[in-house]
Amino acid sequence: MSVEVGTELPEQVFRITRADLVRYAGASGDFNPIHWNERVATAVGLPGVIAHGMFTMALAGRAVTAWTGDPAAVVEYQVRFGRPVVVPDDDEGAELTVRGKVGALLDDGRARVDLTVTSEGEKVLSLARAVVRLP
Amino acid sequence: MSVEVGTELPEQVFRITRADLVRYAGASGDFNPIHWNERVATAVGLPGVIAHGMFTMALAGRAVTAWTGDPAAVVEYQVRFGRPVVVPDDDEGAELTVRGKVGALLDDGRARVDLTVTSEGEKVLSLARAVVRLP
Numbered sequence: 001m002s003v004e005v006g007t008e009l010p011e012q013v014f015r016i017t018r019a020d021l022v023r024y025a026g027a028s029g030d031f032n033p034i035h036w037n038e039r040v041a042t043a044v045g046l047p048g049v050i051a052h053g054m055f056t057m058a059l060a061g062r063a064v065t066a067w068t069g070d071p072a073a074v075v076e077y078q079v080r081f082g083r084p085v086v087v088p089d090d091d092e093g094a095e096l097t098v099r100g101k102v103g104a105l106l107d108d109g110r111a112r113v114d115l116t117v118t119s120e121g122e123k124v125l126s127l128a129r130a131v132v133r134l135p
Numbered sequence: 136m137s138v139e140v141g142t143e144l145p146e147q148v149f150r151i152t153r154a155d156l157v158r159y160a161g162a163s164g165d166f167n168p169i170h171w172n173e174r175v176a177t178a179v180g181l182p183g184v185i186a187h188g189m190f191t192m193a194l195a196g197r198a199v200t201a202w203t204g205d206p207a208a209v210v211e212y213q214v215r216f217g218r219p220v221v222v223p224d225d226d227e228g229a230e231l232t233v234r235g236k237v238g239a240l241l242d243d244g245r246a247r248v249d250l251t252v253t254s255e256g257e258k259v260l261s262l263a264r265a266v267v268r269l270p
Contacts, residue, residue, distance in 0.1 A: 029194075030206075065165075
């Protein structure tokens with residue numbers, strides 16, 4: 001593919017339901033009830049049940065691996081956790097939209113991809129970038 | 136807690152089995168067969184079935200959240216994926232050892248935690264650090 005600064009990645013939209021969070025809890029071993037119990041979540045001042053930050057980060061990363069084709073092409077990945085993703089108690093859950101574009105071409109055939117990750121129009125990761133090896 | 140540069144986090148040792156990878160595949164939606172099928176993994180040149188990089192990253196992050204107590208205290212997190220974690224086909228699976236220490240005290244009561252993440256003695260993340268808010 002021809003990649004230059006400004007090249008945009010295909011936008012990816014994910015849906016996160018509470019069932020996904022329960023599955024993620026089981027897979028990750030992080031059973032913090034703020035990720036599955038509304039009562040506990042609101043008691044600690046959250047607007048509701050929120051997604052695991054690492055789950056949000058993983059989904060955002062999938063927009064990059066979907067673009068590179070090869071997950072192993074992602075050599076570096078970082079985020080700053082901004083705002084939690086609140087997951088309503090219904091079948092639709094929360095929407096997570098991941099946009100990305102190439103922010104810089106680096107040495108050794110690598111590029112920096114800058115991601116914009118939003119849920120319901122609000123930015124949830126305030127810095128999210130990956131370094132990928134271009135094919 | 137009293138935190139200074141050099142303060143060490145309690146070491147955490149995780150075990151990753153192939154069953155964990157299947158659960159992570161289901162939770163993350165990343166069903167790439169290199170994470171559950173030995174034949175496919177070796178056909179593409181890997182030494183065997185390997186853990187999802189984001190799963191390794193998530194486990195390493197748990198050593199930080201276990202230390203801070205509050206997962207929301209982690210404001211930033213980055214890794215460089217170095218070497219894959221190879222997961223044998225047995226009940227023990229792979230071992231993942233996470234060590235960390237405070238590398239710098241930052242402004243606004245934050246600290247940078249530098250992690251050393253190894254499996255079977257080999258470093259698997261070549262750069263792994265988190266920025267945390269201290270209590």
